[in-house]
Amino acid sequence: MxxxxxxxxxxxxxxxxxxxxxxxxxxxxxxxxxxxxxxxxxxxxxxxxxxxxxxxxxxxxxxxxxxxxxxxxxxxxxxxxxxxxxxxxxxxxxxxxxxxxxxxxxxxxxxPRWLDEAEAAWDAVPAPERRRTAVVPIWRRPWMVLGRDTFAGDLLSRLGYDHVHAGHPERYPRVPLDELRAAAPDVVVLPDEPYRFSAEDGPDAFPGLPCAPVSGRHLTWYGPSLAEAPAVLTTALRAALD
Missing domain, CATH: 3.40.50.1980 (Nitrogenase molybdenum iron protein domain)
Known part of the structure; x- marks a missing residue:
């Protein structure tokens, strides 16, 4: 063939x-x-x-x-x-x-076996003991965040994190920084793509709020990385909240 x-x-x-x-x-x-x-x-x-x-x-x-x-x-x-x-x-x-x-x-x-492993990994995610709120910026200058109907938002929800703008009419709305701060989420999730947020971006833009730098590949890619994504994301989110 x-x-x-x-x-x-x-x-x-x-x-x-x-x-x-x-x-x-x-x-x-x-x-x-x-x-x-x-x-x-x-x-x-x-x-x-x-x-x-x-x-x-x-x-x-x-x-x-x-x-x-x-x-x-x-x-x-x-x-x-x-x-x-x-x-x-x-x-x-x-x-x-x-x-x-x-x-x-x-x-x-x-x-492929990796796809079976990805399904199994997500099926094994335990029900969260409590749900938390999150703001999820994806861009800076201007600030943009996850809105409605996004793959990344669905993954976070399965891990127990409801992002604040899930009900927004836009999928990737522009939201002023002061409004993001005022939402006072339990955690600010900062992926390293499409904007490459660094560890310094969190304390600089969101003083006083827990910030979780996460792998954008594990949050937004749908491929072999899905198999390890639950563990990778959970570790990053818990580290921010400890």
């Missing part, structure tokens, strides 16, 4: 395909950093992929995401005759279903 040629426009999907179908990826974005050993053609960013370069790679399939990639770029790829699979991920069960769909479309005939 001929190995399919896959281009991924999403870091999560790049990692998933690379682990499940070695040798299938022929192109990935500049932001696709896992696995570290990945050696493929780089085709630009998630928001500004080089369409002509992707077309020249003659992939059998391009995998994308409705949030991370822009519709005009995907339309241009389709117009060039390429098959484009677009995922939508807002919850953990949706992530698992979409990963199954992507990997099957890429030619995988058996479910």
């Amino acid at each position: 001929t190995t399919p040629r896959i281009v991924s426009l999403v870091p999560s999907l790049t990692e998933a395909v690379a682990h499940s179908l070695p040798g299938a990826l022929v192109g990935a974005t500049d932001w696709c950093t896992h696995p570290a050993s990945l050696d493929v053609e780089r085709i630009g960013g998630t928001k500004n992929p080089k369409v002509e370069r992707i077309v020249a790679l003659a992939p059998d399939l391009v995998v994308a995401n409705e949030e991370e990639n822009r519709e005009p770029d995907l339309d241009a790829l389709r117009a060039a005759g390429l098959d484009v699979l677009v995922t939508e991920v807002r919850t953990l069960p949706q992530a698992v279903a979409e990963l199954d769909r992507v990997l099957t479309a890429c030619g995988l005939t058996t479910r």
Whole structure:
């Protein structure tokens, strides 16, 4: 059987395909950093992929995401005759279903063990003894936070953390810093992507509030990192609250 040629426009999907179908990826974005050993053609960013370069790679399939990639770029790829699979991920069960769909479309005939392990890890998360509130910035200058219907928000909720802006009409609203402080959450969650929050950002912007620097890959990626995400995130959150 001929190995399919896959281009991924999403870091999560790049990692998933690379682990499940070695040798299938022929192109990935500049932001696709896992696995570290990945050696493929780089085709630009998630928001500004080089369409002509992707077309020249003659992939059998391009995998994308409705949030991370822009519709005009995907339309241009389709117009060039390429098959484009677009995922939508807002919850953990949706992530698992979409990963199954992507990997099957890429030619995988058996479910990868890491995906079973990821489901098992999240199924094993105990019911929280108490629920806590969180503010989750994702950008600075201007300040932006998690809003409604986000994958990261769903993961945090499963760990017992209800983020303050879950009911906001926007998915990634801009909220003034003084308003974020006034919300007085139990913890401020500071991922290292898409904005690279550092350990100093918390005390600087949120004096007096517990701040938890966390791995953005474990909070926002849906791929092999899902298997270790419950333990990694729980450890970081508990450290901030101790």
